[in-house]
Amino acid sequence: GIQVEQSPPDLILQEGANSTLRCNFSDSVNNLQWFHQNPWGQLINLFYIPSGTKQNGRLSATTVATERYSLLYISSSQTTDSGVYFCAVYSGGGADGLTFGKGTHLIIQP
Amino acid sequence: IAGITQAPTSQILAAGRRMTLRCTQDMRHNAMYWYRQDLGLGLRLIHYSNTAGTTGKGEVPDGYSVSRANTDDFPLTLASAVPSQTSVYFCASARGFTDTQYFGPGTRLTVL
Numbered sequence: 193g194i195q196v197e198q199s200p201p202d203l204i205l206q207e208g209a210n211s212t213l214r215c216n217f218s219d220s221v222n223n224l225q226w227f228h229q230n231p232w233g234q235l236i237n238l239f240y241i242p243s244g245t246k247q248n249g250r251l252s253a254t255t256v257a258t259e260r261y262s263l264l265y266i267s268s269s270q271t272t273d274s275g276v277y278f279c280a281v282y283s284g285g286g287a288d289g290l291t292f293g294k295g296t297h298l299i300i301q302p
Numbered sequence: 303i304a305g306i307t308q309a310p311t312s313q314i315l316a317a318g319r320r321m322t323l324r325c326t327q328d329m330r331h332n333a334m335y336w337y338r339q340d341l342g343l344g345l346r347l348i349h350y351s352n353t354a355g356t357t358g359k360g361e362v363p364d365g366y367s368v369s370r371a372n373t374d375d376f377p378l379t380l381a382s383a384v385p386s387q388t389s390v391y392f393c394a395s396a397r398g399f400t401d402t403q404y405f406g407p408g409t410r411l412t413v414l
Contacts (some may be wrong), residue, residue, distance in 0.1 A: 222354060222400050223400045223401075225402060225403065227405075230386050233390065233407070233408055234405075234407060234408075235392065235405040235408075236405075237403065237404060237405075239400055240401075240402040253357070262382060265306070278343075278344065280403075282399075284400075287335070288333070288348065288350050288352055288358060288399040289347035289350045289360050289361075289399075290335075290337075290345075291347075291361075291404060292337075292344045292345040292346070294342070294343070294344040295344060
């Protein structure tokens with residue numbers, strides 16, 4: 193099945209810093225989503241982005257489908273941005289669900 | 303408030319017992335999913351349903367069963383729980399199987 197790799201696995205930043213999280217996938221995808229899992233465990237959908245660029249406030253995401261990667265940008269980090277960021281893809285073959293990467297654990301220090 | 307509810311929030315279960323995790327959505331989504339989340343392994347798909355009356359196996363289906371009698375409900379059953387099924391279980395739904403997935407709050411299950 194499709195492989196999803198995220199980097200870096202861990203990231204510690206000061207409040208106000210910018211960050212870039214990367215997601216590489218091993219095959220073409222029909223669907224790519226970014227999620228934030230907050231410290232209470234809730235999974236929040238950030239972007240549905242199989243290709244192109246989207247922005248939502250301080251967050252933006254770019255997927256280059258032909259090169260099989262996606263980037264999540266966080267600008268002017270706040271402590272509430274802490275948590276785990278997951279990339280998940282649907283490739284269209286096999287089971288009809290998402291394949292998740294192992295996530296990037298982000299800690300924003302005040 | 304529209305969304306996905308899961309019950310129970312947490313449960314401690316003796317090995318060998320039968321357990322059903324409940325999931326209900328009120329968004330009239332066609333597709334529903336069950337994932338388990340384990341430290342170091344991320345989230346993995348257990349079972350899915352693209353529409354009421356149909357189900358399919360995901361990456362880790364062994365020891366679990368599901369049913370989809372109607373659009374709103376998608377229960378997950380552990381017929382005879384084992385300690386390796388200790389995990390956090392998330393239910394999700396989507397309008398269609400290629401659309402944005404929305405997740406419930408999760409059920410933390412411990413099997414002793």
